[in-house]
Amino acid sequence: xxxxxxxxxxxxxxxxxxxxxxxxxxxxxxxxxxxxxxxxxxxxxxxxxxxxxxxxxxxxxxxxxxxxxxxxxxxxxxxxxxxxxxxxxxxxxxxxxxxxxxxxxxxxxxxxxxxxxxxxxxxxxxxxxxxxxxxxxxxxxxxxxxxxxxxxxxxxxxxxxxxxxxxxxxxxxxxxxxxxxxxxxxxxxxxxxxxxxxxxxxxxxxxxxxxxxxxxxxxxxxxxxxxxxxxxxxxxxxxxxxxxxxxxxxxxxxxxxxxxxxxxxxxxxxxxxxxxxxxxxxxxxxxxxxxxxxxxxxxxxxxxxxxxxxxxxxxxxxxxxxxxxxxxxxxxxxxxxxxxxxxxxxxxxxxxxxxxxxxxxxxxxxxxxxxxxxxxxxxxxxxxxxxxxxxxxxxxxxxxxxxxxxxxxxxxxxxxxxxxxxxxxxxxxxxxxxxxxxxxxxxxxxxxxxxxxxxxxxxxxxxxxxxxxxxxxxxxxxxxxxxxxxxxxxxxxxxxxxxxxxxxxxxxxxxxxxxxxxxxxxxxxxxxxxxxxxxxxxxxxxxxxxxxxxxxxxxxxxxxxxxxxxxxxxxxxxxxxxxxxxxxxxxxxxxxxxxxxxxxxxxxxxxxxxxxxxxxxxxxxxxxxxxxxxxxxxxxxxxxxxxxxxxxxxxxxxxxxxx
Numbered sequence: 001x002x003x004x005x006x007x008x009x010x011x012x013x014x015x016x017x018x019x020x021x022x023x024x025x026x027x028x029x030x031x032x033x034x035x036x037x038x039x040x041x042x043x044x045x046x047x048x049x050x051x052x053x054x055x056x057x058x059x060x061x062x063x064x065x066x067x068x069x070x071x072x073x074x075x076x077x078x079x080x081x082x083x084x085x086x087x088x089x090x091x092x093x094x095x096x097x098x099x100x101x102x103x104x105x106x107x108x109x110x111x112x113x114x115x116x117x118x119x120x121x122x123x124x125x126x127x128x129x130x131x132x133x134x135x136x137x138x139x140x141x142x143x144x145x146x147x148x149x150x151x152x153x154x155x156x157x158x159x160x161x162x163x164x165x166x167x168x169x170x171x172x173x174x175x176x177x178x179x180x181x182x183x184x185x186x187x188x189x190x191x192x193x194x195x196x197x198x199x200x201x202x203x204x205x206x207x208x209x210x211x212x213x214x215x216x217x218x219x220x221x222x223x224x225x226x227x228x229x230x231x232x233x234x235x236x237x238x239x240x241x242x243x244x245x246x247x248x249x250x251x252x253x254x255x256x257x258x259x260x261x262x263x264x265x266x267x268x269x270x271x272x273x274x275x276x277x278x279x280x281x282x283x284x285x286x287x288x289x290x291x292x293x294x295x296x297x298x299x300x301x302x303x304x305x306x307x308x309x310x311x312x313x314x315x316x317x318x319x320x321x322x323x324x325x326x327x328x329x330x331x332x333x334x335x336x337x338x339x340x341x342x343x344x345x346x347x348x349x350x351x352x353x354x355x356x357x358x359x360x361x362x363x364x365x366x367x368x369x370x371x372x373x374x375x376x377x378x379x380x381x382x383x384x385x386x387x388x389x390x391x392x393x394x395x396x397x398x399x400x401x402x403x404x405x406x407x408x409x410x411x412x413x414x415x416x417x418x419x420x421x422x423x424x425x426x427x428x429x430x431x432x433x434x435x436x437x438x439x440x441x442x443x444x445x446x447x448x449x450x451x452x453x454x455x456x457x458x459x460x461x462x463x464x465x466x467x468x469x470x471x472x473x474x475x476x477x478x479x480x481x482x483x484x485x486x487x488x489x490x491x492x493x494x495x496x497x498x499x500x501x502x503x504x505x506x507x508x509x510x511x512x513x514x515x516x517x518x519x520x521x522x523x524x525x526x527x528x529x530x531x532x533x534x535x536x537x538x539x540x541x542x543x544x545x546x547x548x549x550x551x552x553x554x555x556x557x558x559x560x561x562x563x564x565x566x567x568x569x570x571x572x573x574x575x576x577x578x579x580x581x582x583x584x585x586x587x588x589x590x591x592x593x594x595x596x597x598x599x600x601x602x603x604x605x606x607x608x609x610x611x612x613x614x615x616x617x618x619x620x621x622x623x624x625x626x627x628x629x630x631x632x633x634x635x636x637x638x639x640x641x642x643x644x645x646x647x648x649x650x651x652x653x654x655x656x657x658x659x
């Protein structure tokens with residue numbers, strides 16, 4: 001009742017402007033402080049996770065986001081649909097629908113044109129911090145909380161450690177600002193005396209809601225939709241609720257459309273395994289730890305002081321008679337934190353089975369921004385009571401609380417991630433004849449190292465069979481698993497023809513990515529490219545552009561030791577992780593490979609592109625071949641059947657003898 005009686009007066013004060021400029025200044029200052037030390041490299045490095053790039057951009061989801069933001073403006077300039085990616089995984093699959101461009105790509109477009117991608121990203125990231133605080137402040141003011149309490153609630157959401165840490169690498173944190181915006185717009189719609197303003201605010205609420213899944217975050221929508229639905233029912237107003245219902249239905253429709261048109265046709269159509277979820281599940285200590293003990297995805301710290309204030313705020317709401325709102329915000333504060341524990345929660349496995357949508361996010365903490373907002377709102381209620389009880393000391397109390405809230409939440413999770421905006425090799429590619437490109441080393445489509453190649457697309461857009469997406473159809477994964485050996489310089493019959501059929505005319509050789517991705521065999525990769533008719537034409541830093549033609553050049557990396565066998569990617573110790581186990585061996589004579597398997601397994605041996613031996617391994621077995629000439633020889637140990645699938649069991653490599 002008290003909230004309803006004071007809401008009209010609060011809205012009228014907000015309409016007159018009030019302390020909004022000071023509040024925005026507070027959030028701008030908070031954004032600068034919270035992004036230290038990364039912001040010190042504002043013009044030259046991405047504010048992200050602080051990765052080092054070994055002379056190239058540091059891999060991370062921020063580069064994928066930058067690429068998809070850029071696609072929006074790039075495609076609009078061409079008069080094409082801005083949600084299609086015409087470059088990645090071509091011509092293996094149809095152009096992929098990408099959703100992460102909405103709505104930030106529209107803002108990124110002019111900023112990138114004016115300042116370049118690094119500054120554009122950094123400006124938008126700072127803007128999302130300010131927006132997170134401002135929208136929360138506006139919502140809490142619409143609930144008739146006093147300005148200082150609402151401002152501190154906004155500060156708590158702006159500085160929420162999980163949201164802030166994710167903002168450098170994942171659009172989840174950016175998209176989370178639509179939740180307080182939707183709640184603010186709903187409150188303004190339900191209290192607006194003028195029909196035109198009512199419908200304008202209602203439409204904004206609906207647009208904010210549908211933007212959550214439309215921007216590529218259907219997992220967050222799983223929590224936003226029920227929260228806003230219950231909120232609108234508790235604070236019901238016919239027209240405002242109708243707009244909210246429309247936005248909620250549209251959100252559900254978009255989520256279903258994403259599942260049916262994108263997810264169902266991808267390699268992740270069956271969802272994630274419970275084992276994958278377990279790898280990204282937080283532990284109880286992560287809720288209270290200010291340090292990233294298990295990595296970014298398990299970093300679910302919510303503060304020490306803030307939960308105490310939130311608990312007190314829930315009690316205040318209960319005593320004021322707003323019990324339903326207290327229960328809703330309390331549940332919103334607790335449930336996402338509990339779910340973030342994933343498989344460390346005894347009942348999570350049962351819930352994962354019973355509720356199919358939970359099978360698709362591999363990170364169970366994706367709903368944490370909802371808890372961050374609920375904690376901030378409840379804490380603001382408690383702060384309003386503390387300020388009211390302080391009397392003449394209210395200003396001093398507000399200053400102390402501001403310092404305490406900031407100290408409780410500031411964890412400085414962001415760092416400066418390396419960038420490479422003007423690479424001479426990609427500049428030279430722009431002047432080369434048309435043709436698709438291949439970037440080495442290859443990375444599995446769902447592995448984030450492919451984001452570096454996304455970033456370079458801004459400098460010289462070309463179709464390529466590689467890319468970075470967990471939702472691409474299976475043919476893109478098949479290409480990687482069948483051709484990944486090219487990274488280590490091992491070519492088999494048909495590889496040259498396949499590249500020509502794909503229209504690959506240029507190769508970009510990335511020394512930095514061999515190091516950054518811990519991919520062995522860079523020297524072999526270079527030597528084999530030259531042997532198969534590719535010659536270097538330009539070099540930019542640690543990237544070399546090669547084109548079809550005659551010519552040779554020394555490898556930009558040293559030759560490995562000839563004294564030991566060289567194992568390529570695809571081994572765990574000496575156990576094959578894929579259908580092919582690749583290695584190089586220097587010398588001549590008869591080579592003998594001892595192999596073993598825990599169950600009957602077919603095995604074949606290729607040497608220098610020729611299949612020379614095969615057997616069925618039942619326990620242990622030996623494969624032999626003749627090595628002709630004192631030189632490096634490419635050996636491929638293969639499980640012949642189902643080459644494009646993950647092996648049910650791996651061969652184990654024992655002794656290698658050369659006689």
